[in-house]
Amino acid sequence: MDPFLYQYGIGGFIFVVGLSFAWRQGYLGLTGGGLRNLVMLLGGLVLFMGIQGYLQYAPMAEADPIPYTGEPLEKGMIGKPIDYAIMVAYFLAILLIGTFFGRNQKDTKDFFFGGQRFSWWLIAFSLVATTIGSYSFVKYSRIAYNYGLASSQTYLNDWLWVPLLLFGWLPILYFSRLTSIPEYFEHRFGRASRNIVTVLLLTYLVGYVGVNLFTMGKALHILLGWDVFYAAVLVATISAIYVTFGGQTSVIMTDLFQGVMLLATGLVLLFLGAHYLGGMDVLWSHLPRGHRTAFTNFNTDPSYNSVGVYWQDGVANTAMFYFLNQGILMRFMAARSVRDGRLAAIAVLAVLMPIAAVVVASGGWVGKSLVHAGALPPDVDGGEVFFIAAEFLARPGVFGLIMASLTAALMSTVDSLITAISAIVVNDIYNPIRPKASQKELLRVARYAAVLVAVLGVALVPVFNMFDSIYAAHGAFTAAVTPPMVVALLFGVFWRRYTPKAALATLVGGATAMVASIAFPELVAPFAHGVPAAEIGDGWLEGARQYKYMRAFYGIVVSGTIGVVVTFLTRPRPLDEVRGYVWGTISDAIHRYKGVPGTETQSAFVRAAVTSSSEETLQGDARLPTVRISRALADAVEAGPDDLLYVSDGRAWLGGLLSCHVVVAGVDEGDAPSVSLGPLAWERVVAASRKDLPVRVRRLY
Secondary structure, three states, X not given: XXXXXXXXXXXXXXXXXXXXXXXXXXXXXXXXXHHHHHHHHHHHHHHHHHHHHHHHHOOOOOOOOOOOOOOOOOOOOOOOHXXXXXXXXXXXXXXXXXXXXXXXXXXHHXXXXXXXXXXXXXHHHHHHHHHOOHHHHHHHHHHHHHHHHHHHHHOOOHHHHHHHHHHHHHHHHHHOOOOOHHHHHHHHHOHHHHHHHHHHHHHHHHHHHHHHHHHXXXXXXXXXXXXXXXXXXXXXXXXXXXXXXXXXXXXXXXXXXXXXXXXXHHHHHHHHHHHHHOOHHHHHHOOXXXXXXXXXXXXXXOOXXXXXXXXXXXXXXXXXXXXXXXXXXXXXXXXXXXXXXXXXXXHHHXXXXXXXXXXXXXXXXXXXXXXXXXXXXXXXXXXXXHHXXXXXXXXXXXXXHHHHHHHHHHHHHHHHHHHHHHHHHHHHHHHHHOOOOOHHHHHHHHHHHHHHHHHHHHHOHHHHOOOOOHHHHHHHHHHHHOHHHHHHHHXXXXXXXXXXXXXXXXXXXXXXXXXXHHHOHHHHHHHXXXXXXXXXXXXXXXXXHOOOOOHHHHHHHHHHHHHHHHHHHOOOOOHHHHOXXXXXXXXXXXXXXXXXXXXXXXXXXXXXEEEEOOOOOEEOOOOEEEEEEEHHXXXXXXXXXXXXXXEEOOOHHHOXXXXXXXXXXXXXXXXXXXXXXXXXXXXXXXXXXXXXXXXXXXEEO
């Protein structure tokens, strides 16, 4: 089976289904904004098909291999004292940045969602920093060294989900003001489904924390010889400190810094490799042709095969990541508007993720070219190639910056996960038990939960240590946990007929099937697409290593079958009970969001003078402060009483750090645009040194 045709056959079906839903809801068309959206979606698909098709099929020249004549690589501590001094300084800098920007957390909306006020570009860089974990550099460098550009398969198949994400799930998520993914399941299916998803999602997120801490423990073990477990304890402690202090705002602001660091580091390593070998064309020619294909073997290698990677990563984990991963979705919820959320998603998937594919694998590609060119010995360990290539190419100090970026990758993922888990603990476990708990009490619980998550993540490090590689540990874990939740959510959003009993059966039956497949891995064999069985031991979790990627396909088929069968045997909820939570009812979600009918439109920004007022009330479920505006401003942004406005500091480059949403309480006469802010809105928008300067105002929906 041709892996290129297989991926775009299955993925193309998902893409066309997404186009159909978007078209029927009016997001796509042959004129105006609908045509623009259609061209954007099809253009992105053609771009990725073109890149992968060229890599897979185009004829390419290959340089002759050069034998290595140098000394064997010395074992021991990698790097110089200055490199470790830079790493320590980086740790301290992140702590300072995180705690500084995390001040003034007044409620759980601030702590978990940063007040829903950030610009798309800030969200985009934060998403990239979250997506690229420390495990990404280490695991993808290993795969890139052993299999070449096929390591990019994971990062170049996300576009197939874009129509369903942008025009199906994202507006429902945003306009429903969801505080957690389990909350959606309660609105759509009932309390029982929420409880089960809470357990499954916490398992997934805590396990993700464990994978990341395991990776950083391995990295520090290679660099310093430290014990993997105690190195993980150190990193968990530092991450928990600034997340506990500042919540989502700390995470977003530190991730902006770390996202830039991450992208720069991989590109610098690629540049250093090309410079050493005499140019990018020389580096490219010394990468064997078999390492320049977009896809590796279809099903012959149980350790890494394109069909398994597609189902585990391209389908199950990508859907989990963008539709169910609480840490990622909290980023979208922190955007100042659903339009900014869409722009952030497009920037990530179309621009930053392809760059990330190069960044995280650069160590492996460069390492393989250096071996082929005779600069490094052929016995380089793929699991250590990132560190070996970086130290070989970088001068002391520069190597320290590269290692600091590896640390950035770890912390930028762990901080998001810790915040996400805290949100679930507060909103889905503690608050239902104590519905009258004060915001101060909920914030305290969120911070305690952050510390507990770090402890649990460290406790999982020995479990992941049983796998041969970080990639195998991560792939086996996600393939075993994600399918039931992915199927239940996608059916819930895009299939109105899907019933609460079917969702419950999907979650329970699917999770049971996944556990059974670990105890009896032969259950996966009929779904394995011919992937051979791997050698495993006799331990109680050894079954997770058997068919570790194809378990995702097995789980999707079993969970999907359960969902379809039970749906047709049970009665669905009336449409009026689920309006705003299923496709085609986004107008109902907007009505719920605003309190009055609205549309997905927004005005241009208008500069307005700002004055302080003692009059202010908090309106609606979101408790938004009210403001009064002048007639000139009302006309400029086409707003009136009860309309929603976004007010921000006049400096657009702040990305919304000083801003908030407000509701228009009334319109006063005035020939110049002006807005009168009450105490809460004033504190969130107006800096002490800018009391006399204009603010930016935009009407939303």
